Amino acid sequence: MCPQNVHIVTGSVGSRGTLAEFLIRKLEHFTSLSLEDKQALELAARQRTKRIRSRDDIIHEGDVPQSINLVLDGWACRYKTLEDGRRQIIAYLLPGDLCDLHVSVLREMDHSIGTITAVTVAEISGESMRTLTAGHARLAQALCWESLVAAAIQREWTVNIGQRTAFERLGHLLCELFVRLRSLGLTNGPTCELPLTQAEIADTIGLSVVHVNRTLQELRSAGLISLRGRELTIHKLEGLQRAVQFNANYLHLDREGRHLDANEP
Incomplete structure (x- = not known):
């Protein structure tokens, strides 16, 4: 039986179009992908998809991970909850993000992944991912970069909470989300979706709701x-970036990975 909040679709998903589109856009900031690479990603994304309603969990802390979840649409977050109910959001997962590339090696989840909006994920087995990377060198390279950028974002969030003022914390978060969405083509000029409540922002940057x-x-x-x-x-992106000391270098969106292409056949 499937939980009531989940709708499972296996095989073809008909008119949804290119499911791996946002992942491909993101990976191509790191290296160029061949048509075969893109087709392999699309095939993996189409094997099994799952729709989950907003403000629900994709996977709970303590669960045994069975697959790698790729966010196809919507917003999700990675979070930890203390025994007394206090929560810390430790990452936002946007379209094209993988919920831990190597999670299938874990015996149990040490954190939870929940939805912010309704989310569609593609479930990719660890075996399928290993087959993908073994047969597609550039794809393996790009996924390695994806993991490194996820770690870089986590480091920046640690600095955000540890050293920045409240003004800088919040402005920095807004800059990051905007720049990430813009890199996926999900902004409209200076405007983007922001489906976060003030309570969720508070749980992200370590402030009270009143302070947020x-x-x-x-x-x-x-x-x-x-x-x-x-x-x-964001009316003045450059001004906001200066005011909160935001430097997007940790997102590695300048296609630095392409210098490695010279060594590829």
Whole structure:
């Protein structure tokens, strides 16, 4: 039996189009992929997909991971919860993100992955991923970069909580999410989706909800951002980046991985 919050689709998913589109866009920031690489990713993504409603879990801490989840659409997050219910969000997972490339080697999950919006994921078995990387050298290279960038984002978040002011923490998070979405083609000029509640932002940057609300007002008053419902507009991206000391180098979106292509056949 499938949980009521999950809809399973196996095999072809008909009119959904190219399921691996956002993953391919992201990986091509690191290296160029051949048509065969892209087709192999698409085939893996189409084997089994799962739709999960908003504010629910994809996988719980303590569960035995059976597959690698690829976010096809929607927003998800990685989080830890203390025994008294306090929660720390430790990553946001956007379309094209893999929920831990090597998670299938773990005996049990040491964190949970939950949805922010309704999310569709592709379940890729560890065996399928190993076959993919063994047969496609550039794809293996790009996925290695993807893992390194995920670790770089985690380091930046540690600095965010440990050293930045509330204004810098929140502004830095907004810059990162905007730049990541823009790299996927998911922004509209200076505007992007932001489906996060103030409580979720508080759980991300280590502030109270009251403090988050006050800091949002500071960003608005400075003329840097506006929020309307689920939409964020950054009016002065370069100004916001300077104000919060945001440097996007840790996202490695400048196609640095392409220098390795010279050594490939």
